[in-house]
Amino acid sequence: MxxxxxxxxxxxxxxxxxxxxxxxxxxxxxxxxxxxxxxxxxxxxxxxxxxxxxxxxxxxxxxxxxxxxxxxxxxxxxxxxxxxxxxxxxxxxxxxxxxxxxxxxxxxxxxxxxxxxxxxxxxxxxxxxxxxxxxxxxxxxxxxxxxxxxVSGEWTGTMNLTEPQAGSDLAAVATRAEPDGKGGYRLHGQKIYITWGDHDAADNICHLVLARLPDAPPGVKGISLFLATKRLVDDAGNLGDPNDLRAGSIEHKLGIHGSPTCVMLFEGAQAELVGELNNGIAHMFVMMNAARLQVGVQGVAIAERAFQQALAFAQERKQGRAAWAPDGAIYGHPDVRRSLLLMKAKIEAARAICLSTGVLNDVARLAVDEAARAVAKARAELFTPIAKAWSTDIGVEVASMGVQIHGGMGFIEETGAAQHYRDARIAPIYEGTNGIQAIDLVGRKAPMENGAVVDALAAEMHETANALSGTPGLETVGARLEAGVAALERATDWILANKGPNALSGATPYLKLAGDVVGGWMLGLQALALVGATDDWSASKAALARVYSAQILAQAPGLAEGVMEGAGDYEAVSAHALGG
Amino acid sequence: MxxxxxxxxxxxxxxxxxxxxxxxxxxxxxxxxxxxxxxxxxxxxxxxxxxxxxxxxxxxxxxxxxxxxxxxxxxxxxxxxxxxxxxxxxxxxxxxxxxxxxxxxxxxxxxxxxxxxxxxxxxxxxxxxxxxxxxxxxxxxxxxxxxxxxVSGEWTGTMNLTEPQAGSDLAAVATRAEPDGKGGYRLHGQKIYITWGDHDAADNICHLVLARLPDAPPGVKGISLFLATKRLVDDAGNLGDPNDLRAGSIEHKLGIHGSPTCVMLFEGAQAELVGELNNGIAHMFVMMNAARLQVGVQGVAIAERAFQQALAFAQERKQGRAAWAPDGAIYGHPDVRRSLLLMKAKIEAARAICLSTGVLNDVARLAVDEAARAVAKARAELFTPIAKAWSTDIGVEVASMGVQIHGGMGFIEETGAAQHYRDARIAPIYEGTNGIQAIDLVGRKAPMENGAVVDALAAEMHETANALSGTPGLETVGARLEAGVAALERATDWILANKGPNALSGATPYLKLAGDVVGGWMLGLQALALVGATDDWSASKAALARVYSAQILAQAPGLAEGVMEGAGDYEAVSAHALGG
Missing domain, CATH: 1.10.540.10 (Acyl-CoA dehydrogenase/oxidase, N-terminal domain)
Known part of the structure; x- marks a missing residue:
């Protein structure tokens, strides 16, 4: 393929x-x-x-x-x-x-x-x-x-965060950084799940490593960020001896087999501090936020690849009498076509959310107007967990739908559809699990400026809904977007009013709701941008907005109920009652 | 684990x-x-x-x-x-x-x-x-x-249906059965995806094979069912020579590696007719319906296994400050617990649907009262595609949620969670893809007796909703079930009024809607059966019914909109417009 x-x-x-x-x-x-x-x-x-x-x-x-x-x-x-x-x-x-x-x-x-x-x-x-x-x-x-x-790529970089006991909880990082008495440090410890932690594709590898000084305060406030290179670098930039660090093994994983996931052993590796002492977590989040958005893009990417493969298969494979294909290609079966259009609609929505976040990051960095920078920065912060989690969930969903369209052949590894299903599964996990993203959204992002960041977004979305409602052929998209935005507003008010376990137990459905609604908005904007165009590609964008609104946006009010359920039942059920 | x-x-x-x-x-x-x-x-x-x-x-x-x-x-x-x-x-x-x-x-x-x-x-x-x-x-x-x-299991059985060109479309079966002049037949052809088609675990293997006689009519009305055993059997039941059939290879699959999926080559194999000539498809459906329900049970089973593993992990793994676990076990994190309860609620709903279908099959076979047999038979027919498709989709979903709860470890094969995710993926495909089940539901099952079978089910579900609404602690379950049943009725009316591509393009969401609502009904019945019981297991059943109603049933009205969308947009979009 x-x-x-x-x-x-x-x-x-x-x-x-x-x-x-x-x-x-x-x-x-x-x-x-x-x-x-x-x-x-x-x-x-x-x-x-x-x-x-x-x-x-x-x-x-x-x-x-x-x-x-x-x-x-x-x-x-x-x-x-x-x-x-x-x-x-x-x-x-x-x-x-x-x-x-x-x-x-x-x-x-x-x-x-x-x-x-x-x-x-x-x-x-x-x-x-x-x-x-x-x-x-x-x-x-x-x-x-x-x-x-x-920047050139002659050397590559890594993020060394996770340790066996420190995954989502970086406060537990235990790798030690000991001052070497010459202004530098020596790192001792073990990191796991280090993507491309070692390889032979570049001359040097720059490891950015979270570690703590012997006298650092406990918890996240005692963690610093260090740079340790695979080969030492002298002051003229020449490569010297190997540093005292190495890959201890690579993992046997469900997917992305082409990416070496390393256990990294730091055995007194020479390292330099990056940024301020004990402020490593904040510095790390610079990398992490960029990586989170990129992982969201991976979700879109793997979905696109899976979609392309399924579409090609559906055009070639002939089975039965297809309502819309004289040659019997399964692309002519309504159920198959529905599946393909829904895949595509989800991809376009997720793509738009990720690229929008990218544009917002650029504006936040570069706009002349300070107020515009601040507005863009806040919205980019709001969108980042959505871009990461919602898009990667879609990556898994669409890859699974791609397998399904292949029928029995989808389960055979040689077909290639199964690889996407395996590869896609990592994206909801790494760079902060999607659960962590949801907690970030309800705990830090939605409450920004007392909810004003979400309010401003909702106001814009209402405007788009109005415009859609007044556009022939897009009225239903407008009506469902309107209802979806209203549902998101209800859910947001509830989240802001309910801190702690209540909000946390609604976090995952809230993120899904936000992604569903913002994605529908994006597709609405795309359809509006093409009003009047009559070529089949342009017409398909309006169709995708309608399909999405009927299949996804229509469920937003129901999803909001799930957000606002409260933690009572969750808190009450013991593991024992569930068979644990 | x-x-x-x-x-x-x-x-x-x-x-x-x-x-x-x-x-x-x-x-x-x-x-x-x-x-x-x-x-x-x-x-x-x-x-x-x-x-x-x-x-x-x-x-x-x-x-x-x-x-x-x-x-x-x-x-x-x-x-x-x-x-x-x-x-x-x-x-x-x-x-x-x-x-x-x-x-x-x-x-x-x-x-x-x-x-x-x-x-x-x-x-x-x-x-x-x-x-x-x-x-x-x-x-x-x-x-x-x-x-x-x-029956004893000394010999095992197989279903030989699929050929490279004949998957969902069995009309294309091309394996030949030539009369041997002695009342028997010789089979010539290739079958693929034959589960346990060959192995060394039993003395003999009985292949039930779809094939057509040289003079048979084209299409499904020319297909007959044959029995060909791996080793020939004499009239005293003794095993004789090997038959002229063999496995040509086994597939390299995404999952269920312990199950050999064979290409079977029939090279003049001796075979006996089973049932009537040219009525093989009908006879085959006897096997197929039993297998469909069993595959639904596999969906429940793999979900249960994945759930157990995730629950055990969540009790052991410690990360961060967990609201509901002093020791930091991630079972104490609201988002993790929400995920686990939702997994469990889906499992119980799917289990009840499958076992209900099993009971209905028994009643249809054995009830003294003929009318009761007929009623049970019709409902079993209605439930079978739901049991198969809805439960196997849940198998995939829950296995995926199980991977997620493991975080990074979920992606490492040694953990075992990934195996469930891979194994689960076949169940929506084999024994009739879930798309085929949905088409069966909207095309044959929902329209039975002009919709009266669904009507009778809806009436019973309304009764349960009433009972729930009058039971302290279960009122919201009752209200959401009531709304869900009403949504299913609207969608059913629409499906019955819209044949052809319209109904077909709503088939998959209709099946999901039906499964969501019937599953909610089943959990409601379970909660009602335990009213008054105060032990933690009984209390958990009421909690699961509430969780399910808020997280799944609440979306039924929106899902019904997706059913009733119509085929217009699907029909109009060319593969070219989608990039194909």
Whole structure:
């Protein structure tokens, strides 16, 4: 199955979430034609260089032997081509060698990278996080010697957070950082689940590591962020001896076999502090937020790939009398087509949410107007957990629907549909589980400014609902969006009024409700943007908005009831009563 | 992770779906104590003999070499123990050596078999289908020589339906049956996806094969059902030479690796007709309906296993400050507990639907009153596609939620949660995809007797809703069930009024709606049955009914809108517009 870069959909999605306005204000050298050219070139690269390696990455995977990790077959060469093509440096600051494009465009490119080969995409994705952390909090030396190498992609980056006892709860991090008496530190400890923690695809690997000093306060306020490179770097930037750190093993995982997930052993590794002592968690969140949005994009990407494969299969496979296909292709069966359109509608909604968050991050960083920056920053913070969790849940759902469309062949590994179902499953877990995202949403994000951030969003969505209700062919979308926004407002009021276990037990349905409604809004905006156009692609966008409104938005009022249930029953039931 | 047979839940579920009344009427020798004793003994067997093999079945799987299949390590010995324990013969007719228990009790036992080891359970499950087909349509010779061996389990059975071009569309079956001039036939052709098509766990394998005579009419009306045994059987029942059939290969699958999925090659195999010439599809549906219900039970089973593992993990794993657990066990986190209770509520609802269908099948077969038999038969027919599709979708959902509760460890194969996620994925596909079930529901089942079968069900559900609404603590369950039943009635009216593509494009949401509402009804009945009981297990059943009503039933009215959307948008969108 070949991958076809969804360039037209991506360019259109960018436009409808404010990318043009962003460019006009902050990127005078960037125009729509350039955006399209970048997307097309990136699309061609992912189609020809990355997609063909995806299956081999799955079947052969990365290998661990004698303390070293070898990337999956072809991955190292593809990575070199990726770096040589300048794809790693797209959105980075030109000061460090980046191309200075918008972060949103970088995200769109990364969607294609992940769709073509998610296991591969993780390597530059992690590097991206390291770039953002060092650009914001790095020392002069780190910015001079390390950052440009990360921006170019000659070196790669990792995030070393998790330890066996410290997963969602980073307060439990135990890796020690001992001052070496020369201004540096020595790290001792074990990290797990370190994505691309070791490999042979680049000259050096820059590990950003959470650890605590011997005299640090307990809990999250005693954790600092360190940089430890696989090979030491002298003051001229030359590579020296190997550092005292190594991969201890790689995990045997359900999916993304092409991405080595390492146990990393720090055995007195030389390290430098990044940012302030004991403020590592805050610095880490810079990486983490970027990574969360990227993981959301992975959800979209794997869904897109699964959708493409299912669509191609449905056009080829003939079974029975299909109402809408004279040749009997199962694409002509109403139930199959319903499934495909729902997959596509979910993908477009999730894509728009992720790219919108990307644009908001750009505006928050670059808008001239300070108030506009603040507004964008708040909404980006609100959207980030939704982009991560809602999109990755959709990745799993759509990959599962893709398997289903294949019938029996979907369960056979050679078909490839099953790989997407396996690969997709990690995205709701890593970079903060979707449960953690939901808790972040109800605990920190929805309550921002006393709910005013959600209120402002709701007001905009009401406006769109009005516009839809007045547009022939989109009236039902408008009515259902209106009802959905009202349901979200009720649920938000309840969440703000109910702290603690009540709100926490409603967190997951609240996040789903928010994603469902915001996704419906995005599809409504897309349909409005194409009113009057009569080509089949434009008509399909209106159809997708209607399908989504009937199949998903219509359930928003019911979902809100689930949010507002309260914790009583959950609190009361013992594990014993459930058979535990 | 050990498996704990959910004996108490199963016994209770049986009671609330009319098993006691069934026993009183048609099984005078069977009482509640015996039921419990059977469940306990079966539970002990599955816990000690089958569950420990489940992981090895996954990691090592069945093997193919030199035209022969070897069962996964330990499976053949476990199968011998299964047969020796009499577990294969539970519900079969004593005339053929069965124990004559209710089919519903047999299903409950099979739930534990599948939960402990789904790949293993497929072997006796397929035998069960062959038993039912031969008991109804077999010749005297088949009933004398073959049926008792299948009932005891000494020989196993298979269903040979699918061919590369004939999956959901059996009209395309091309395997040839040529008369041998001696009253028998010779089969020529290739079948695929044949579960336990070859193995070394039993002395003989009885293949029930769809094929067509050279002069048969085209389409489904030219297909006949044949019996071809792996080894020939003489008139005294002795095993003779190998037949001219063999496994050509086994598939490399996403899950159920312990179940060999064979390509079967019929190379002039000797075969006997089963039932009438050219009526094979109808005879096959006897097997198929039994298998569909069993597959629904597999959905429940894998969900139960995944739930147990997640619950055990949540009690052990400590992360952060848990609102409801002083020791920090993640079972004390509201979001985790919500997830676990929702898993459990779905399991209990699906279990009740499957066991209810089992009881209805028994009543349809055995009730003294002819009218009662007819009523039960119609409802069993209505329930069968729901039991199959809704329960297996829940199997996938719950297995996925189980992975999620494990966090990063869920993605590591050694943990075992991922196996359930992989194993569960086949159940929505085989024995008629869930799309086919939905089409069966809207096309044949809901329209039975002009909708009167659904009407009668709705009337009963309204009664239960009334009872719930008048019961302290269950009022909200009653109100939501009432609204859910009304939504199902609206959707049913629409389905009956809209044939063709409109109804077909609403089929999948209609089935989900029906399952959601009937499942809510079942949980409501369970809660009503325990009113007044104060132990924590009884209290948990009321809590599960409330949780389910808030999280699932509340969405029924919105889901009904999705059913009644119509086919317009689906019909209009070309594959090209979607990027195909």
């Amino acid at each position: 070949t991958f076809r870069a969804p360039v037209r959909d991506l360019a259109f999605a960018l436009k409808t979430v404010g990318h043009s306005a962003l460019m006009a204000q902050a990127f005078p050298d960037l125009d729509e034609d350039t955006v399209l050219a970048v997307l097309e070139a990136a699309g061609a690269f992912t189609e020809s260089e990355l997609a063909p390696l995806n299956r081999k990455g799955d079947t052969e995977g990365a290998k661990y032997a004698n303390g070293k990790v070898t990337a999956a077959p072809g991955f190292a060469a593809a990575y070199q081509a990726f770096v040589a093509g300048g794809w790693n440096a797209l959105s980075s600051d030109p000061e460090y060698g980046g191309q200075g494009l918008t972060g949103a465009l970088g995200l769109a490119v990364f969607e294609m990278v992940h769709a073509s080969n998610m296991a591969f995409g993780l390597c530059p994705m992690l590097t991206q996080g390291a770039i953002e952390a060092l650009a914001l909090h790095g020392t002069e030396r780190q910015k001079r010697l390390v950052l440009p190498k990360l | 050990t498996f704990r047979a959910p004996v108490r839940d199963l016994a209770f579920a049986l009671k609330t779906v009319g098993h006691s009344a069934l026993m009183a009427q048609a099984f005078p020798d069977l009482d509640e104590d015996t039921v419990l004793a059977v469940l306990e003994a079966a539970g002990a067997f599955t816990e000690s003999e089958l569950a420990p093999l489940n992981r090895k079945g996954d990691t090592e799987g069945a093997k193919y070499a030199n035209g022969k299949v070897t069962a996964a390590p330990g499976f053949a010995a476990a199968y011998q123990a299964f047969v020796a324990g009499g577990w294969n013969a539970l519900s079969s007719d004593p005339e053929y050596g069965g124990q004559g228990l209710t089919g519903a009790l047999g299903l409950a036992v099979f739930e534990m078999v599948h939960a402990s080891n789904m790949a293993f359970g497929l072997c006796p499950m397929l035998t069960q289908g062959a038993i039912e087909a031969l008991a109804l349509h077999g010749t005297e010779r088949q009933k004398r020589l073959v049926l008792p061996k299948l």
